[in-house]
Amino acid sequence: DAGITQSPRYKITETGRQVTLMCHQTWSHSYMFWYRQDLGHGLRLIYYSAAADITDKGEVPDGYVVSRSKTENFPLTLESATRSQTSVYFCASSGQGRGWSEAFFGQGTRLTVV
Amino acid sequence: TQLLEQSPQFLSIQEGENLTVYCNSSSVFSSLQWYRQEPGEGPVLLVTVVTGGEVKKLKRLTFQFGDARKDSSLHITAAQPGDTGLYLCAGFNTNAGKSTFGDGTTLTVKP
Numbered sequence: 441d442a443g444i445t446q447s448p449r450y451k452i453t454e455t456g457r458q459v460t461l462m463c464h465q466t467w468s469h470s471y472m473f474w475y476r477q478d479l480g481h482g483l484r485l486i487y488y489s490a491a492a493d494i495t496d497k498g499e500v501p502d503g504y505v506v507s508r509s510k511t512e513n514f515p516l517t518l519e520s521a522t523r524s525q526t527s528v529y530f531c532a533s534s535g536q537g538r539g540w541s542e543a544f545f546g547q548g549t550r551l552t553v554v
Numbered sequence: 555t556q557l558l559e560q561s562p563q564f565l566s567i568q569e570g571e572n573l574t575v576y577c578n579s580s581s582v583f584s585s586l587q588w589y590r591q592e593p594g595e596g597p598v599l600l601v602t603v604v605t606g607g608e609v610k611k612l613k614r615l616t617f618q619f620g621d622a623r624k625d626s627s628l629h630i631t632a633a634q635p636g637d638t639g640l641y642l643c644a645g646f647n648t649n650a651g652k653s654t655f656g657d658g659t660t661l662t663v664k665p
Binding site: 471473475482483484485488490498530532541542543544545546547548 | 585587589594595596597598599602642644646651652653655656657658
């Protein structure tokens, strides 16, 4: 099915472990984004990518790593998970152009670090 | 850093009432999007406004972009319980290539 999918939907991990959240889109959108959503903070941008092999930091990149070897995939890795990284993570994609941007979001991954 | 302030943060009203949600910034945006998010789901795009002063209507929802493209409002007429959710505005900056989100307005419409 066309769209943007995230996996897993739920994940519990221990402090210090490496965790990778997956994101896959079928629209061939050039832009992809990772956000975290916490109570009281809305959506905060972690990393984004304008195209394959092009990534850039957002507001809160510390502790996270991204890669984009293929247009359709944009995995997010927590190198050594901390409790402060407990959050809901959303991946989004966008075919930006002409001064406007409309993002399409995945269903989110709820990550708990214990 | 461009900031977007949404107000009110929480809104609880009875079915049939009207309401307005505001999204304000000191920065100019190339465009502004409104999203609606339900619990356990990702945000879903409602509308994009691009031109200063632009007004768009989506059934009972009216969206307006400020003349200076720094602010926007969402007005809902005769709210329904199905309108319940988190409403997010996002301002897009072409030069930065990314959007800034407001913290959202949580709307509850009671039957």
